[in-house]
Amino acid sequence: MSNSALIKSSIAKKYWMAITGLFLCTFLVGHLLGNLQLILNTGEEGRRAFNEYAYFMGHNIFIKVLSYVTYASIIFHAVDGIMLTIQNKKARPVNYVYTKPSANSSLPSRWMAVLGSLILVFIVTHMANFWWKMKISEEIPLHTYKLKIDEHLGQSPNIDYYYTHVPSVNPIPKDTAQIEEKGTELFLKSSNLKLAEGYRDLHTVVMDFFNPDVNNLALLYLLIYAGSMAVLGFHLWHGFASGFQSLGLNHPKYNQLIKRIGQGFAVIVPLLFALIPILIFIK
Numbered sequence: 280m281s282n283s284a285l286i287k288s289s290i291a292k293k294y295w296m297a298i299t300g301l302f303l304c305t306f307l308v309g310h311l312l313g314n315l316q317l318i319l320n321t322g323e324e325g326r327r328a329f330n331e332y333a334y335f336m337g338h339n340i341f342i343k344v345l346s347y348v349t350y351a352s353i354i355f356h357a358v359d360g361i362m363l364t365i366q367n368k369k370a371r372p373v374n375y376v377y378t379k380p381s382a383n384s385s386l387p388s389r390w391m392a393v394l395g396s397l398i399l400v401f402i403v404t405h406m407a408n409f410w411w412k413m414k415i416s417e418e419i420p421l422h423t424y425k426l427k428i429d430e431h432l433g434q435s436p437n438i439d440y441y442y443t444h445v446p447s448v449n450p451i452p453k454d455t456a457q458i459e460e461k462g463t464e465l466f467l468k469s470s471n472l473k474l475a476e477g478y479r480d481l482h483t484v485v486m487d488f489f490n491p492d493v494n495n496l497a498l499l500y501l502l503i504y505a506g507s508m509a510v511l512g513f514h515l516w517h518g519f520a521s522g523f524q525s526l527g528l529n530h531p532k533y534n535q536l537i538k539r540i541g542q543g544f545a546v547i548v549p550l551l552f553a554l555i556p557i558l559i560f561i562k
Contacts, residue, residue, distance in 0.1 A: 292363045297525035299356040300518055306349050307548055315551070317485060318558050329485075330422050330478040337414065357399045364392040394514040401507040408488065413481055421460065422480040489559040501560050508549040515545035 313336065316329045336342050412418040459468045466473055487493040489501055519541030523529055529537070 292359050292366070293525040296356060296359050296363065297522035299352040299359070301522045301526075302352050303349070303356060304515070304519065304522075304544065306352075307552075311548060311551055314555055317482065317555055326422070326480070326482040327478075329482040330480060333413070333481045334478050353399075353402060357395060360392060360395050391514065391517060394510055397510045398507065398514060401503075401510070404503075409481070409485070412484070413479060417479075419479040419481055419484050422478040422482075486559055489556040490562075491560060497560060501556050504556050505553040508553040511552075512545045512549040515549070516542060519544055 313329075313332050316325065316332055319325070320328050336346075457468055459466045489497050489504075491497040494500070520534075520538045523537050523541075
């Protein structure tokens with residue numbers, strides 16, 4: 280079989296669907312662990328922890344490479360799924376006279392293409408609301424907090440000051456009038472010496488996004504997010520175990536265990552994702 284035929288075959292498509300799908304499952308776990316910081320820590324401690332996490336995710340070279348692999352996997356998984364669906368339709372242009380899908384397959388397995396398409400729409404809108412603002416447009420402000428007069432600066436009270444990446448490039452002067460902000464970086468005005476790089480306040484952006492006191496559309500966004508997580512759960516319900524089967528990692532002795540683990544994953548992970556904006560909304 281030629282390389283071209285191998286790439287175009289349904290077996291190859293299922294193989295790559297499985298690889299990218301299972302890889303994206305690991306991404307979901309990592310992303311969830313980071314997002315849980317929004318509700319596990321409160322106040323300034325939680326704000327700083329999440330913004331430091333966001334900074335690390337955007338500046339660590341290994342994470343950067345992994346991010347590009349993730350973006351490519353999402354696109355490949357979506358395109359491959361669409362092509363596989365079209366190929367299956369062409370292979371069976373006329374339906375059987377008698378069919379009873381419920382007897383041969385689960386509901387999520389019959390709607391994988393639709394579920395996957397809805398998830399793709401959610402990913403695009405989700406990235407537009409947060410990733411684009413953080414990475415491209417830099418609309419998200421720097422993380423600031425108030426210092427008391429007798430604690431640090433010895434100047435006038437209620438001064439906005441920046442949390443900076445530790446360790447700083449150079450000592451931060453006590454006199455904030457000497458500090459100049461350029462993007463996310465802090466410089467000494469007198470010599471244009473770089474002092475440090477500040478954190479973007481993604482924590483406040485997320486909190487405000489789902490806060491009904493700040494955002495009039497918070498309830499709508501919450502319903503869309505929670506609904507998308509339900510769709511993700513249905514997609515994973517069939518997709519997790521199917522990925523192992525497509526890779527040939529199935530055995531009568533372990534199939535039932537893999538199926539149960541996949542179903543647990545399909546319930547717990549989307550549920551925890553949905554729980555985060557729900558708790559933010561009701562606080």
